[in-house]
Amino acid sequence: MLHLDHLDMGQGAFSLTADWQLAQGSRLAIIGPSGAGKSTLLSVIGGFLAPRAGRVIWDGQDITAAPPAARPITTLFQDQNLLPHLTIAQNIGLGLSPSLRLTAKDHRRIDDALDRTGLAGLGPRKPGNLSGGQQSRVALARALLRQRPILCLDEPFAALGPALKTEMLGLLAALADETAATVLMITHDPADARAFAPLTTLVAEGVAHPPTATAGLLDAPPPALAAYLG
Amino acid sequence: MARRPVTLIAGGLAAVLLALLLAPLAVLGLRADSVALSGADLAALRFTLLQAAVSALLSVLLAVPVAKALARRRFVGRGALISLLGAPFLLPTIVAVLGLLTVFGRSGWVNDLLGALGLPQVSIYGFHGVVLAHVFFNMPLAVRMILQGWQAIPAERFRLAASLGFGPAETARHLEYPMLRAVLPGAALVIFGICLTSFAVALTLGGGPRATTVELAIYQALRFEFDLGAAARLALLQLAICALAFALATRFTVPSAFGAGKDAAGGPPAPAGWRRGADGVCLLLAGLFVMLPLLAIALRGLPGIMTLPPQVWAATLRSVVVALASTVLAMGLAVTLALAAARTRRVWPGLVATLPLAASSLVLGTGLFLIALPLTRPADLALPVTVLVNAMLALPFVYRVLAPEARSLEADYGRLADALGMIGFARLRWLILPRLARPLGFGAGLVAALSMGDLGVIALFASEQGATLPLLVQRLIGAYRMDTAASAALLLVSLSFALFWAFDAGGRRYAAS
Structure with a gap:
């Protein structure tokens, strides 16, 4: 279980608080107006930003001070998920060993992950030779190999077209089911939230609200969400 | 977030650099005979x-x-x-x-x-x-x-x-x-x-x-x-x-x-x-x-390049060694400080890297000479001191080349590397060197060429036999051996440009591979 315990994620005049729990295996959509702090929330959970106060707890363990790589989390960023000078196989291999000391078994696992994400045979290529959708698949393949119990997604599919995005969300759902991962996903599109995430948190007016059922929230939006959805 | 090793190393290097900069200046203050300036x-x-x-x-x-x-x-x-x-x-x-x-x-x-x-x-x-x-x-x-x-x-x-x-x-x-x-x-x-x-x-x-x-x-x-x-x-x-x-x-x-x-x-x-x-x-x-x-x-x-006297070749060897050593030193300092500046978003690494601009070759050289004098023969320290001073004086230039690149490297890939646990050598090997190869090669070429051709502090320290190639050329000009001087100068400029080219092209090729 992920527990955000009286988190205060403010910086200067900006304020953002969160105080709630999320059960293992949940899928949570994070929705709200720009600048409200959706990315800040994921940055604090992912370990890229220290909170002003409060704790992040996973399965009873306080991980507030842990460096990003030591957390039970894989984050998929909006962009720059791949190192352009490394091959696809190396980019995925970084998920197994950050120093790229890979055994024969590791290479087999990388090939499996490439197969699972529909990238078979593309291992020796560089990211620059891949389409945007393929690049997203590489990031997912790495997430699959890292096998962390939490996946944080900061709109990694925002630049893809609608059809590709639906495809990626399908692949993501399959991978999350397979690894029983808890998924937190920022989205701008209420349809994504409905399709993918049974739970949604609204981030608005300085608060990341406790997760509620997505359908109910979107059908009867509170004023702040209604203003955002238009 | 926890302080990273590179920040600590950079802090240590900055302290050493400051000490190496300030100690000679302090000695100058102690040894100056008066503050009144003479007519000369x-x-x-x-x-x-x-x-x-x-x-x-x-x-x-x-x-x-x-x-x-x-x-x-x-x-x-x-x-x-x-x-x-x-x-x-x-x-x-x-x-x-x-x-x-x-x-x-x-x-x-x-x-x-x-x-x-x-x-x-x-x-x-x-x-x-x-x-x-x-x-x-x-x-x-x-x-x-x-x-x-x-x-x-x-x-x-x-x-x-x-x-x-x-x-x-x-x-x-x-x-x-x-x-x-x-x-x-x-x-x-x-x-x-x-x-x-x-x-x-x-x-x-x-x-x-x-x-x-x-x-x-x-x-x-x-x-x-x-x-x-x-x-x-x-x-x-x-x-x-x-x-x-x-x-x-x-x-x-x-x-x-x-x-x-x-x-x-x-x-x-x-x-x-x-x-x-x-x-x-x-x-x-x-x-x-x-x-x-x-x-x-x-x-x-x-015409005379094939018949250069043997002391020219000895001086050439000294110069190449000095150039390569100052390159390693200056680039190590510059890249560490540039990464620390990018990581911490603070001004101190840049300030320390730029400070040597306020000193000059002979100012630092005189200070170091006064420190060395009671301890040893200055001529014995000629090459190490030249390496040190060359590296310090080149630092502001290469820092300016590296700092913006390090900043965008950190902005683009810092979080990803953190998320994957790429720290220490793994980060250097798989992220920093490949991404910074171009500016590193260019910067190293700059230091090597500048250091190869430097004629400053070495003139203070070197003995009759211990000259570098630029100093030897100067001495040949002083002795009106103009043709030999021209041949040695041609050798010197060829090596300077070759060093620059080798580092610069090496960086480009590494970046492209």
Whole structure:
């Protein structure tokens, strides 16, 4: 279980608080107006930003001070998920060993992950030779190999077209089911939230609200969400 | 978040660097015999300031028409000409001086021509010789800085000017003068600062009571009179001048001279008529001015290059070792400080990396000489001290090359590397080296070439037998063995450019692979 315990994620005049729990295996959509702090929330959970106060707890363990790589989390960023000078196989291999000391078994696992994400045979290529959708698949393949119990997604599919995005969300759902991962996903599109995430948190007016059922929230939006959805 | 190893290492290195910078200065303060300046000191001060001011002014004024012509004309060989203008920055001072002597010296090309025409001869020694050499080095640098300014004017601005029917005069008044007003003071101050610490030029072309820079006076006090008190006093004077110029320069935006040369689409309009001819003449003269001394060295030095005396080869080996060692040292410092600056987003790494600009080769050298003297023979420390001083003085330049690249590296991939746990060697091997290969190669090339050609602190420390190649060339010139000097100079300049090319091309190839 992920527990955000009286988190205060403010910086200067900006304020953002969160105080709630999320059960293992949940899928949570994070929705709200720009600048409200959706990315800040994921940055604090992912370990890229220290909170002003409060704790992040996973399965009873306080991980507030842990460096990003030591957390039970894989984050998929909006962009720059791949190192352009490394091959696809190396980019995925970084998920197994950050120093790229890979055994024969590791290479087999990388090939499996490439197969699972529909990238078979593309291992020796560089990211620059891949389409945007393929690049997203590489990031997912790495997430699959890292096998962390939490996946944080900061709109990694925002630049893809609608059809590709639906495809990626399908692949993501399959991978999350397979690894029983808890998924937190920022989205701008209420349809994504409905399709993918049974739970949604609204981030608005300085608060990341406790997760509620997505359908109910979107059908009867509170004023702040209604203003955002238009 | 937890403090990272690179920040701690950078902090440690910064402390060592500060100590190495401040200890010599502190010793100078302790050893100076008095703070009252003698008549000779004042003469050196006056000459130093005057020649630096005139050199800076002339360099910048001559550079404006050349930069303007380069900005608005497109022709075959334009890129090569811009590269050629980058050459003097890497050119060993003593080689350039020898080249200028061959062209403008007593029996040089220009005087031969003047003599044949029945005109009076020109002399390259004294004030105007020093200024000529400084303009040779710095006019091309100014061209590149000003060209940057021209290229920074958005193409839309010129399109707007064209649609409003601006002629060349209106374009100059509304677009180009404002840019020049912003760029020229910074460029002039940089060149003024460079000329303040002129040593090798003054040593060869100046000298005597009427053409001695403070830097040269320090050397003479130490080497000829062995007057440690006077040397320390002069070094403090030099430090005060440099620190003042440095403080002044920080108040102006200093244009970058490294990025110039891209053929941005839609530059300034290129008017036809007499302006076209004038631009051509400007470019031709600038090209000749830079090329002739290099050509002179090549022509004069080539015949004797196979029969160079053995001491030249020994000096060559010393110089290459010094160059490579200072490169490793300077690049290690620069990359650590640049990464720390990018990681912490604080100013201290940049400040420490820039601080050596306020000192000069002979100031640091004199301080280190005074520290070394009670402990050992200074000649035994000649090479290590030269490595250290060269690395410290090159640091500000390479830091400026690396810092912006390190900043965007951290912004683009820092979080991803953190998320994947790429720390320490893994981060260096798989992220930093591949992404920074290009600026690292370019920076290493700069340090290697500058250090290879350096003639400063080594002149203070070296014994008769322990010379580096630039010092040996200077001694050969002093002994009027001009042909041997030219051959050794040709070897020196070839090695300097080869080192620059090898590092720069190596970085590019590594980045592309």
